[in-house]
Amino acid sequence: MSNAPEDLFKNVISHAKEYGFVFPSSEIYDGLSAVYDYGQNGVELKNNIKTYWWKAMVQMNENIVGLDSAIFMHPTIWKASGHVDGFSDPMIDNKVTNKRYRADQLLEDKVSELMSKAVEEAKVKGIATNYEDGFLSGPVSISKEQAYQDFLNLDEDYKKGRELMQKVEDSIKDDDLIGLRKLIIDYEIKDPLSKEEPDWTEVRQFNLMFSTQMGAIAGEADVVYLRPETAQGIFVNYLNVQKSGRMKIPFGIAQIGKAFRNEVIARQFIIRMREFEQMEMQYFVRPGTQRDWFEKWKEARLKWHLALGTEAAKYRFHEHTKLAHYADAAFDIEFEFPFGFKEVEGIHSRTNFDLSQHQKFSNKKMQYFDPELGPDGKPYGNYIPYVIETSIGLDRMFLLTMINAYEEEDLSTEERQDSRTVLRLHPCLAPVKAAIFPLTKKDGLPEKAQQIMDSLKIDFNLQCEEKDTIGKRYRRQDAIGTPFCITVDHQTLEDDTVTIRYRDTMQQERVNAADLQKIIGDLVSWKNLLG
């Protein structure tokens, strides 16, 4: 037992496996890298986190509704969102320096080099004075055209540069990775950071998105992607929901769902997985009000996290100063994992970028008519709404919850050493709400326990255990975070009372069996989190 952070992380991982929370995927076949399965307790905890989020977002907000869009979507969606072009790059590694580069960029650098050499010469010869974006302009004398043509014909480097640019473009268009590598070798491209002779690997395509074929017969036209984010499913359904639900701006659409990304490096347990789950809400607002809503959602999401009782010091809030092209404000909620602060949730002001893109690519109007009167007494009229996004990684939230709840508690007294491992999960999130134990296996106690179990199991996820000493059973439930244990003893048979033992304090009290429904119900009520 040790409290060092790296040990804590290791212990949580093995605890998660040992007690049926998280298993490595396909383990009996040596595993599948960066993919994990949720076990019998994991799925309960995960579902409870989802419920907490769904209730806080959808149920508690009258103007937010849910959505469950398909994982498969029309391929053009990913062109509109920028995922197709933005995140599929040919990569090449230099085995000497272990540096990785984008093959096309290396070659484009070479093109620039050749061309600027040409321009230097041209300047000397007095043909051209300017060099912009790889093209020549501004001849000093004679006919502009003439000088330019002369230059193109005369200068070897310029010709070579143009030629190479064309070849690179062709290779990329044809997905000719072997051709790209050949160009790198033929043009003797050096490692930009090393003077040594490079040893290039094959060129490999790095694709953020997974692709598959739709339809039984494979063909170019049938490629569909597994969504790399759930947000686009919301954007492309924004009109459907707005119209069918008669939604008035501002309104939100919430979705929980799987997303898929190829990561260059996917490690650190369920922090970075190829298949992961997101809980996203897109909030559509009138242009100009986005800053206020951004602040409002920042606050609301922080409160959602802190309501669970997590120490505020474990959280860090990071406002981006460098913004993505589609955002006008961005804010991360980060949690201090044992290996450092990591983003758990992002609140982003995405402007109208996505909806505008979809309007452009789909030729469908994405605008909303706002009948409300503005300060000038006229309606706001038609506009494409701005969007505030809240996006939380469910798997990261799950891990955060496990790490935060995990404790190896020292219970030693002077007489003897003792310890227990306890998951101090919030009762609302605990996989099992209560365990029911007959104190011994005879005298009708198991039957009595089963009776109580049957009367409560409609409302709560319960376990009934009669094996092993009572102490062992308590400890087993502590280890999966069960907040309450109910013990049936001989007195129960006489007066129908039981003891209820609290996980966190290990204290117990005697209550009427008939009151259990209310007692447990109050303790695990969502009111405790949402009220």
Next chain:
RNA sequence: GCGGAAAUAGCUCAGCUGGUAGAGCAUCAGUUUCCCAAACUGAAGGCCGCGGGUUCGAAUCCCGUUUUCCGCUCCA
């Protein structure tokens, strides 16, 4: 992707300079036990990650490979 380390029962590990696989916990069947883990008896459980090589003989030595961990690198 590179470098380093590791892989033996469900878990934590032992197993030296090669000689047919071991413990504790957990599991199962009993015994005991009226409230906080490791009481008693018995049982079951292993292609020693996988493949090859050296050897009369390999968990042990060598090579390859896979997975995991730790660094570096890269990246929504």
